[in-house]
Amino acid sequence: MPPQNQPASSTDEHLSITDTLAAQAFPEGQSKTEHGWGGPGFHIATLRVTQDFWDDRSPEIVEPAVQELESDLAAMTSTLTGRWGDPITVDLWPYLGLDDPDYPNIKPAPEPVRSFCNLATSMLVWRIPSTGRWLGLTIGQGDRELPFELLAAVGEESSFPQ
Template structure:
């Protein structure tokens, strides 16, 4: 699970984190990004949790879980509107195919950050960045029913995402 930036309710703060991710060079090896209040990066990608809901260890009632997910989806939609103003309408990418259920080679895995994202979310909104050979995605996901929902920003090399 990627480390998280300190979650914030401010879309301006979240957009600043996104701007940082799109500009940062990719490291040669995987690890936390020092000096950025958390986040995970590796060859060809960056991941950051922009916001996290409460966890559901004590109460997994449908109303509580659904309200938390809807709140993060609303945050994603606000960010998506701002990013659409910059880069146009995003593509919606289904992440289920990256799980590899149909791949006969069990050792073949999706490149990061798709490998992480397909295990926590069903889809993501993707913008291809016009000024560089990268894409940016927003997704709302949950790694396990007891864990929080996360609003995740991911940046990857254009070659990691099929056209």
């Protein structure tokens, strides 16, 4: 345990946030939260954000930023795997086109999968025992110039990506 006056490590802070989300009631409607947003059946939190890349998108700038997030993701993955076993990797590409009006018979992806598929290509997912919920982690980016983000989501079992 860190001494009283020192901040917790980023992994400890990230785990604290995800533990809170896993235990928290879901909001009845879309709403912003301290760490992100939520709605009926889901929470999404931004755990860490890089700089944006409006001025410089060179590999010397982007790669170290992404590597830091990947290190955070690896630390979170190790801890959560110790708790709940190996995650499954979910490919998010198939969910991307589910909101296409040209295919009215295809049901849109539920949140939080809908938000994640617009930011990332895959996510790691654990079922949280005895809760009827799952936790997903990914690194995403909304557009080339925007920051990369380490994201966590908690969703109801009914929205578990298959």
